[in-house]
Amino acid sequence: MPTLRFESEAGALLAEVEAMPGDLLLDVARLADVPLHWRCGQGTCGTCKVRLARLDGAAYPAEPGRKERNVLLRAGAIDNALAAGERWPPATRHWRLACHLAVGDENWRVECPSF
Numbered sequence: 482m483p484t485l486r487f488e489s490e491a492g493a494l495l496a497e498v499e500a501m502p503g504d505l506l507l508d509v510a511r512l513a514d515v516p517l518h519w520r521c522g523q524g525t526c527g528t529c530k531v532r533l534a535r536l537d538g539a540a541y542p543a544e545p546g547r548k549e550r551n552v553l554l555r556a557g558a559i560d561n562a563l564a565a566g567e568r569w570p571p572a573t574r575h576w577r578l579a580c581h582l583a584v585g586d587e588n589w590r591v592e593c594p595s596f
């Protein structure tokens with residue numbers, strides 16, 4: 482089972498949990514009492530944006546769908562160039578929507594913005 486390490490923007494540990502592949506990232510955060518803000522739960526408001534990084538620190542590509550890219554653009558998390566690309570180049574961190582992303586097989590560091 483993948484390990485998810487939730488941290489604040491400052492790097493403080495909020496929770497470290499194991500999840501099942503396929504679990505919705507927002508659901509995992511809520512069950513672990515992570516103070517992650519969210520509103521719509523449907524991938525439209527952008528409130529649940531988080532920065533994902535692999536726990537091993539390796540760069541990885543991301544393939545967010547058009548809707549997620551548009552919401553992240555409106556939320557000010559990404560720029561127009563990134564919003565236009567269906568496949569993001571490898572980076573060590575990517576903005577994603579927690580309510581829109583299923584947990585995979587890898588271990589993640591999930592940075593939760595403060596409000």
Ligand code: FES
Pocket residue numbers: 519520521522523524525526527528529530552578579580581
């Ligand atoms: S809660 Fe609105 S986009 Fe995730």
